[in-house]
Amino acid sequence: MAAVLKRLLLQTIRTENNCIGRCFDKHIRQKTVPVQLFLVAYAPRLPYLMHTKSFSTVEDTQDERKKKKKSDTTFSNVGRKIGERIIRVLDEKGNDLGNMHRADAIRLMEERDLRLVRRNSSTEPPEYQLMTGTQIHQERLRLRDTEKAKLKPGPTVTKELTFSSNIKQHDLDTKSKQIQQWIEKKYQVQITIKKGKNVDEPENKMEEIFNQIVQTMPGIATFLSRPQPVKGGKALMCVIRHLTKKEEKAYGDLQETQKRDILNKENGNDKESNVLHQ
Structure with missing residues (x-):
């Protein structure tokens, strides 16, 4: 009888130990697994180093204005790089050749062995002029002197x-x-x-x-x-x-008008004399 009681007591102790062990093991798993999951799920990643350009319409507009201003003030041969389809062309003497297709302007430039220079991009169509290399050089010097005079206005002597x-x-x-x-x-x-x-x-x-x-x-x-x-x-x-620039231009126009009138009168006299001879 005593042996039976002793065996039951040992069995009970083992059962309790097993229960305690299971509970403790379950408690440990509940504590450790979320921590591990947290570490795995929310582990910080190193971002990729990428060079990106900041987007700003203000900066882009300023850059475009600077480029446009630089291109407008630059007096040089445009060659075949004509952005417009129809342009107004002046010859090397300043005579107006009218509007023409850019292909015709390029063909005329090559036939006369001249350069094509943009004179005024604000007109419609934009104005270009055929010029020699010497004319372009002289015009650059003139523009440079004009800019210097504007920057350094001196007192009138x-x-x-x-x-x-x-x-x-x-x-x-x-x-x-x-x-x-x-x-x-x-x-x-x-x-x-x-x-x-x-x-x-x-x-x-x-x-x-x-x-x-x-x-x-x-x-x-x-x-x-x-x-x-x-x-x-x-x-x-x-x-x-x-004289001012405006007065000089007016005087030049007047001289041209007077020359034209004289030529017209001479041509008229020649026609009258031919009629008389007939």
């Missing part, structure tokens, strides 16, 4: 010159040449002419001298201030300046 109305023609010619040299340098020239001692001198002689000086420089100089009395009426003074 005024030269002064005084002489008598009894001046001899030879001396007047010499002074006129000196005045022209100053005017070509964009100086202003203040001229004062004193009345001569000759009583028989015409009243308008001094004004005639001023006009004669200006007439020696057609298309170059004009009056900044007309002759006016100074020194109590004993002298006349005026200021002469260089």
